[in-house]
Amino acid sequence: MCGIVGYIGDKNATDILLNGLESLEYRGYDSAGISVLSGGHILLCKERGRLSNLREKVAATDISGNIGIGHTRWATHGAPTQINAHPHANKAGDIVVVHNGIIENYEVLREELKNEGYEFISETDTEVVPHLIDYYYNGDLREAVTKTISRLIGSYALCVISSREDGKIVVAREGSPLIIGLGKGENFIASDIPAVLSYTKDFYLLNDGDVAVITENSVDITDKNGAPSPKDIYHVDYSAEDATKGDYEHFMLKEIFEQPAAIKRTLIGRIDENLQIDPVEMNKEFFEKVDRLYIVACGTAYHAGLVGKRAIETLAGIPVEVDLASEFRYRGPLISEKTGVILISQSGETADTLAALRLAHTYGSPVLSITNVVGSSVARESDYVFYTYAGPEIAVASTKAYTTQLVALYLTAVAAAEITKKTPQNLLDFFKKEILSLPEKVTEVLNLNDDVKKLAERIYKELDVYFLGRGLDYSVALEASLKMKEISYIHSDTYASGEIKHGPIALIDDGTVTIAIITDKQISGKTLSNMKEVIARGAFTVGFASPDCEDCEKTFDVYFKLPKSSPLLAPVAAIVPLQLLAYHVSCLKGCDVDKPRNLAKSVTVE
Numbered sequence: 001m002c003g004i005v006g007y008i009g010d011k012n013a014t015d016i017l018l019n020g021l022e023s024l025e026y027r028g029y030d031s032a033g034i035s036v037l038s039g040g041h042i043l044l045c046k047e048r049g050r051l052s053n054l055r056e057k058v059a060a061t062d063i064s065g066n067i068g069i070g071h072t073r074w075a076t077h078g079a080p081t082q083i084n085a086h087p088h089a090n091k092a093g094d095i096v097v098v099h100n101g102i103i104e105n106y107e108v109l110r111e112e113l114k115n116e117g118y119e120f121i122s123e124t125d126t127e128v129v130p131h132l133i134d135y136y137y138n139g140d141l142r143e144a145v146t147k148t149i150s151r152l153i154g155s156y157a158l159c160v161i162s163s164r165e166d167g168k169i170v171v172a173r174e175g176s177p178l179i180i181g182l183g184k185g186e187n188f189i190a191s192d193i194p195a196v197l198s199y200t201k202d203f204y205l206l207n208d209g210d211v212a213v214i215t216e217n218s219v220d221i222t223d224k225n226g227a228p229s230p231k232d233i234y235h236v237d238y239s240a241e242d243a244t245k246g247d248y249e250h251f252m253l254k255e256i257f258e259q260p261a262a263i264k265r266t267l268i269g270r271i272d273e274n275l276q277i278d279p280v281e282m283n284k285e286f287f288e289k290v291d292r293l294y295i296v297a298c299g300t301a302y303h304a305g306l307v308g309k310r311a312i313e314t315l316a317g318i319p320v321e322v323d324l325a326s327e328f329r330y331r332g333p334l335i336s337e338k339t340g341v342i343l344i345s346q347s348g349e350t351a352d353t354l355a356a357l358r359l360a361h362t363y364g365s366p367v368l369s370i371t372n373v374v375g376s377s378v379a380r381e382s383d384y385v386f387y388t389y390a391g392p393e394i395a396v397a398s399t400k401a402y403t404t405q406l407v408a409l410y411l412t413a414v415a416a417a418e419i420t421k422k423t424p425q426n427l428l429d430f431f432k433k434e435i436l437s438l439p440e441k442v443t444e445v446l447n448l449n450d451d452v453k454k455l456a457e458r459i460y461k462e463l464d465v466y467f468l469g470r471g472l473d474y475s476v477a478l479e480a481s482l483k484m485k486e487i488s489y490i491h492s493d494t495y496a497s498g499e500i501k502h503g504p505i506a507l508i509d510d511g512t513v514t515i516a517i518i519t520d521k522q523i524s525g526k527t528l529s530n531m532k533e534v535i536a537r538g539a540f541t542v543g544f545a546s547p548d549c550e551d552c553e554k555t556f557d558v559y560f561k562l563p564k565s566s567p568l569l570a571p572v573a574a575i576v577p578l579q580l581l582a583y584h585v586s587c588l589k590g591c592d593v594d595k596p597r598n599l600a601k602s603v604t605v606e
């Protein structure tokens with residue numbers, strides 16, 4: 001969840017660390033700190049709150065040096081205070097550590113170290129690490145780190161510097177991402193590529209169990225058995241500008257408006273204008289091995305999975321179950337080598353999703369992952385990968401990742417259908433054409449932005465907002481509600497519209513905001529009836545509906561026409577104005593849109 005940056009070279013590490021942390025602030029932002037090695041001494045500065053607080057403190061203390069590590073924190077163990085902020089040091093202050101992840105056995109280690117005379121000043125799990133390194137240090141920092149990690153249970157990305165061994169940074173990874181950026185006469189470390197993308201586009205991606213010693217001119221990586229672990233260089237082809245806000249006020253707004261282009265990138269190379277799909281890119285082989293499927297994911301990606309289930313079942317006739325990764329991993333799922341597992345994860349680093357992947361492999365299930373981040377842990381451990389190529393998504397609230405995941409799932413459903421032959425070719429071709437038209441439909445619906453903003457002005461002071469829908473509209477409503485609550489902090493619930501009268505209707509009162517999504521003509525009348533039930537109880541109603549909904553105009557207080565679309569593909573355009581609605585409500589409430597409270601972009605802890 002947290003962000004790590006490290007630098008070793010001939011430049012001032014402080015600037016590189018602070019700039020890198022700024023681009024990682026979306027991963028955690030309740031405190032931050034840096035430590036540099038200068039003239040054989042360790043200097044350390046940390047502060048609670050946003051990075052700007054740390055910047056002010058650093059400016060007042062003039063910390064500089066050519067080797068350093070930095071961290072931006074999303075608190076797990078201990079409140080977001082200055083003392084709990086990273087880096088953490090041993091008592092002498094000559095070994096400092098930044099850490100992402102969770103040390104699950106830290107209490108046992110803490111007691112053991114206390115019995116050895118070590119004192120603890122923070123409430124964090126991380127503080128055991130510098131003390132353990134100190135305990136095991138016998139003239140070789142790499143060896144001390146290796147012995148230390150052999151004692152750790154849990155997940156970690158660690159960066160260690162010590163004035164006992166100037167001129168190097170030692171890093172280790174288990175379950176939390178860590179990459180090494182390669183420069184000339186300098187090297188970089190980060191938990192996420194954008195942190196150092198302005199300095200290099202060439203990276204080594206560390207695997208679990210790797211330990212590396214990094215100097216300004218060398219990177220020496222060993223695996224969990226201590227054997228050399230040579231890596232291919234991973235060259236990134238997007239630029240640092242792609243990970244900046246450009247002219248937009250917030251990353252979220254930029255990413256919403258990028259969706260037509262992002263969807264085009266998901267389509268390129270997968271399907272051509274003659275409606276041919278590339279069998280390798282589409283992982284057709286995966287579908288030859290399976291007779292049923294599980295889709296497993298968290299949050300927004302799970303909502304995409306609900307739509308994916310419908311698409312695959314409808315087009316390919318393969319039964320699909322959808323599960324939350326955090327449930328799947330402890331459920332004892334009934335799967336086998338014939339059960340394909342499709343994982344969806346924007347970051348490819350979500351702890352529960354990764355654990356689900358590993359569990360699926362223990363059953364011999366083939367795993368196909370749909371992810372945005374090339375070289376992510378999920379991508380590397382999967383048998384088949386479908387990259388969405390949405391480009392870097394920085395805002396915590398997922399937008400273009402969701403719509404590109406939908407497109408990836410539609411294409412996947414088509415590929416599966418070409419194998420099962422459950423859908424007549426002419427109908428499949430119709431769907432393919434519809435898929436190719438999605439970028440235009442999203443462009444069209446982005447034009448609703450001004451009207452959506454007016455609706456936001458009407459509702460932003462509300463305490464509760466309810467979303468209703470049936471079938472796929474219910475899946476879209478779940479995602480719309482998640483967007484609303486996570487960035488505007490308005491309480492929001494979603495109900496399958498047929499369920500409202502089984503209890504939730506008791507919540508409807510004069511003026512209660514109730515938003516319905518209606519894209520399927522066959523069932524629109526049913527949802528409209530449910531809306532009439534809430535209207536009779538005084539609800540203020542808003543409809544986002546396809547143009548063929550004849551009664552919509554006269555039913556809703558506010559009504560938005562969505563582009564004409566086949567119901568199966570309607571979620572892609574339908575979610576866009578709802579993303580905009582959450583965005584404008586969040587802005588009007590003065591919330592931190594891109595970095596909502598208590599959240600982090602990639603959830604690398606359980």
Ligand code: M6R
Binds near residue numbers: 397
């Ligand atoms: O990186 P992932 O797609 O695995 O992340 C899953 C969820 O944490 C993520 O979608 C989360 O729900 C978003 N903040 C929602 O906007």
